[in-house]
Amino acid sequence: MEKKNMIIIGVVVVIIAILADVFATGALNNNGPTTAFTTDFMTGSFTGNVEKANTNESFVASYTDKEHNITYNLTTLDNSSALMEIYRFQGVKGPDHRSYNGVDWNIYFGEAMPAVNNTTNVSSNQSMGIIICESQQKSQGYVIYAIFSDLNKVNFTLNTFGESYTGYIEPLLKTISLKQSSNVPSVSQEFGLSDDEFKQQIDLIRQVNAGNLSAVQG
Numbered sequence: 001m002e003k004k005n006m007i008i009i010g011v012v013v014v015i016i017a018i019l020a021d022v023f024a025t026g027a028l029n030n031n032g033p034t035t036a037f038t039t040d041f042m043t044g045s046f047t048g049n050v051e052k053a054n055t056n057e058s059f060v061a062s063y064t065d066k067e068h069n070i071t072y073n074l075t076t077l078d079n080s081s082a083l084m085e086i087y088r089f090q091g092v093k094g095p096d097h098r099s100y101n102g103v104d105w106n107i108y109f110g111e112a113m114p115a116v117n118n119t120t121n122v123s124s125n126q127s128m129g130i131i132i133c134e135s136q137q138k139s140q141g142y143v144i145y146a147i148f149s150d151l152n153k154v155n156f157t158l159n160t161f162g163e164s165y166t167g168y169i170e171p172l173l174k175t176i177s178l179k180q181s182s183n184v185p186s187v188s189q190e191f192g193l194s195d196d197e198f199k200q201q202i203d204l205i206r207q208v209n210a211g212n213l214s215a216v217q218g
Helices: 002-025 080-089 163-173 195-209
Strands: 034-038 042-047 060-065 070-077 093-100 103-112 128-136 141-148
Touching (some): 042 070, 042 163, 080 103, 080 128, 080 141, 103 163, 128 163, 141 163
Antiparallel strands (some): 034 042, 060 070, 093 103, 103 128, 128 141
């Protein structure tokens, strides 16, 4: 019995030594290809082979991972926190809070049905997963949208534990460096509203969230 115990202990010691080496060398990390990118407002690196889409906007950039059917839309604006108030009102879940490289991020999750000719395709049984990462700095906000169009290729979950986050979003956020810009668009411009019109919408949302349902009646 003592000999068997010694064998078991020896095996455990070997396993611990192997795991220690794995963690030290990062062998459990995703060692697949990565794609570096740079924009006027942030730099970083995507997991996988990702191609840049043609855009003429200084403060918007789009990238596509065709292998995994993931679209990344990056943008910056003056008040990303107000933008997320609207998205939360529309049903996105979160936020979860994470900090990488000294940058605090708010992570939101949602699902949507694909659109055909600008119309939601309700007949489709294949939803899309959406992760939104938002960081409001002193005078400038940053937003990353990741749209997972084929959930058979990536395990999407509405939390930070699934492959969609751990395999693609977290590695991206760990590489992000933010750049300060001048003359960034306002959040009101994102919705085609004047500053006063946008303020009215935000005030309305805040009243409803506070329980004042009469704000949207009549």
